[in-house]
Amino acid sequence: xxxxxxxxxxxxxxxxxxxxxxxxxxxxxxxxxxxxxxxxxxxxxxxxxxxxxxxxxxxxxxxxxxxxxxxxxxxxxxxxxxxxxxxxxxxxxxxxxxxxxxxxxxxxxxxxxxxxxxxxxxxxxxxxxxxxxxxxxxxxxxxxxxxxxxxxxxxxxxxxxxxxxxxxxxxxxxxxxxxxxxxxxxxxxxxxxxxxxxxxxxxxxxxxxxxxxxxxxxxxxxxxxxxxxxxxxxxxxxxxxxxxxxxxxxxxxxxxxxxxxxxxxxxxxxxxxxxxxxxxxxxxxxxxxxxxxxxxxxxxxxxxxxxxxxxxxxxxxxxxxxxxxxxxxxxxxxxxxxxxxxxxxxxxxxxxxxxxxxxxxxxxxxxxxxxxxxxxxxxxxxxxxxxxxxxxxxxxxxxxxxxxxxxxxxxxxxxxxxxxxxxxxxxxxxxxxxxxxxxxxxxxxxxxxxxxxxxxxxxxxxxxxxxxxxxxxxxxxxx
Numbered sequence: 001x002x003x004x005x006x007x008x009x010x011x012x013x014x015x016x017x018x019x020x021x022x023x024x025x026x027x028x029x030x031x032x033x034x035x036x037x038x039x040x041x042x043x044x045x046x047x048x049x050x051x052x053x054x055x056x057x058x059x060x061x062x063x064x065x066x067x068x069x070x071x072x073x074x075x076x077x078x079x080x081x082x083x084x085x086x087x088x089x090x091x092x093x094x095x096x097x098x099x100x101x102x103x104x105x106x107x108x109x110x111x112x113x114x115x116x117x118x119x120x121x122x123x124x125x126x127x128x129x130x131x132x133x134x135x136x137x138x139x140x141x142x143x144x145x146x147x148x149x150x151x152x153x154x155x156x157x158x159x160x161x162x163x164x165x166x167x168x169x170x171x172x173x174x175x176x177x178x179x180x181x182x183x184x185x186x187x188x189x190x191x192x193x194x195x196x197x198x199x200x201x202x203x204x205x206x207x208x209x210x211x212x213x214x215x216x217x218x219x220x221x222x223x224x225x226x227x228x229x230x231x232x233x234x235x236x237x238x239x240x241x242x243x244x245x246x247x248x249x250x251x252x253x254x255x256x257x258x259x260x261x262x263x264x265x266x267x268x269x270x271x272x273x274x275x276x277x278x279x280x281x282x283x284x285x286x287x288x289x290x291x292x293x294x295x296x297x298x299x300x301x302x303x304x305x306x307x308x309x310x311x312x313x314x315x316x317x318x319x320x321x322x323x324x325x326x327x328x329x330x331x332x333x334x335x336x337x338x339x340x341x342x343x344x345x346x347x348x349x350x351x352x353x354x355x356x357x358x359x360x361x362x363x364x365x366x367x368x369x370x371x372x373x374x375x376x377x378x379x380x381x382x383x384x385x386x387x388x389x390x391x392x393x394x395x396x397x398x399x400x401x402x403x404x405x406x407x408x409x410x411x412x413x414x415x416x417x418x419x420x421x422x423x424x425x426x427x428x429x430x431x432x433x434x435x436x437x438x439x440x441x442x443x444x445x446x447x448x449x450x451x452x453x454x455x456x457x458x459x460x461x462x463x464x465x466x467x468x469x470x471x472x473x474x475x476x477x478x479x
Contacts (some may be wrong), residue, residue, distance in 0.1 A: 051230075059094045061092070063092060064091040067090060068080075070267075072267055074130070077232075078235050080266050086259060086280075090268060093232055094252060095252045098227040099228040099230075100225055100228075101122050104121060113123070116187050117184065118225060120188060120212065122185035124188050125212060126142065127211050128196065128199055129142055151214075153213050153217065153285040156209075164418075164419060164438035166415070167414075168278065168442065169278070188208060189208075205235055215228065215240065217284045217285060220266040235256070235268060237271065238269035239271070241260075243256055243258060243270045258469040274293045274445070276293050287440035291440070291444050295337060296408070296449055298335050298404065298408070300333055300357055308364070308366065308369065315360070315369055315373055319381060335351050338448060347455045349448075349452070350455060355384075356382070356383055358400050359384040361400060405456065412446040416443060427433055
């Protein structure tokens with residue numbers, strides 16, 4: 001039995017060459033696991049009354065006898081149809097009822113070997129099957145996929161909407177994601193023009209982006225590669241759930257087990273992974289009001305005017321060692337910080353590599369850099385991981401960090417205030433959803449930044465004889 005997290009690990013932030021995280025939401029899936037009404041069945045989904053029988057017919061096996069498809073306040077979802085106890089099997093979907101890139105015609109698949117990633121290939125499958133209409137084997141599934149207007153990944157946001165999150169790195173990551181999709185669309189379109197001209201005539205970049213987002217937000221990584229798992233992908237995300245998809249090679253199926261008890265009529269949840277709101281907004285199209293996994297990327301660089309710039313860059317490259325993986329492109333000047341739980345603690349959440357980089361930035365002589373290099377060589381090779389002997393320089397390094405983070409705090413605070421000042425009553429439903437997503441994202445990142453600033457302020461007071469209170473911009477409401 002092999003368990004698999006959602007393939008968001010392969011999407012957006014993690015590996016741009018494959019692009020996008022997998023798991024999804026039908027419609028507007030803003031998950032508020034603390035709001036009871038979001039878990040209560042409003043009504044059975046009559047449009048899907050024939051869906052499970054169809055899926056069980058093509059799979060030749062029973063998929064589930066404890067779940068039904070219904071609608072909650074957040075759209076199509078799965079609900080308990082009878083009492084479910086922790087440890088009970090919720091569903092089993094055989095491999096033959098899952099959609100993989102093996103569905104691609106060999107001629108098309110052969111043309112996309114090196115140019116298109118796994119998501120792009122599976123998106124091409126969706127495009128081709130959709131073109132077949134009711135003649136597609138997968139028509140009952142494909143016709144129930146969300147329409148473009150129901151999707152809220154930041155790749156669909158307008159420039160004005162993206163302006164709400166301009167201070168977050170997700171803004172640039174969205175642009176990179178869209179560029180990658182355009183690149184893969186060009187390759188897919190060329191292959192279809194050559195081998196399936198009737199499909200090529202009707203496909204547009206907008207169609208491909210829609211299919212790409214469907215796959216990126218719904219698919220799971222299994223031993224078969226990435227797979228769309230009908231019925232299982234109706235399940236919504238709960239950040240506290242421990243239920244995941246498990247791949248059973250012996251039985252040739254994927255299954256999900258309940259991690260808690262459910263009463264009839266309660267919505268049944270699953271975990272997509274420990275993702276920040278930045279990842280959720282780009283890869284899935286929703287955010288959480290309070291996300292314990294929020295984090296912020298901080299970028300720092302050696303300035304061009306630094307007289308020791310070349311020496312510092314050479315030293316950093318020579319002593320570069322693997323660090324905690326960032327959700328974005330990892331590099332020696334990009335660091336991911338998480339919430340620091342205690343201002344007086346060890347600063348867990350504030351990467352040692354970030355503090356080391358700040359120490360290097362503050363050194364002003366070749367001898368100091370040489371001493372750091374020797375110290376690293378005598379230990380584990382990591383550069384400037386211990387406090388500098390000169391407490392003044394150590395203070396300066398952390399004050400530099402504090403100043404940098406304070407600037408980010410000010411930017412986030414201003415953006416949140418701008419959102420609060422806007423009139424939500426004169427906007428479309430789509431904009432209202434994205435406005436709330438932006439607020440959840442920014443407030444979460446602000447919470448992380450403020451925790452880091454508080455820790456830095458406390459640390460700096462321990463370095464100099466006189467107490468030092470570094471500024472921490474405030475915001476009155478973080479709810």
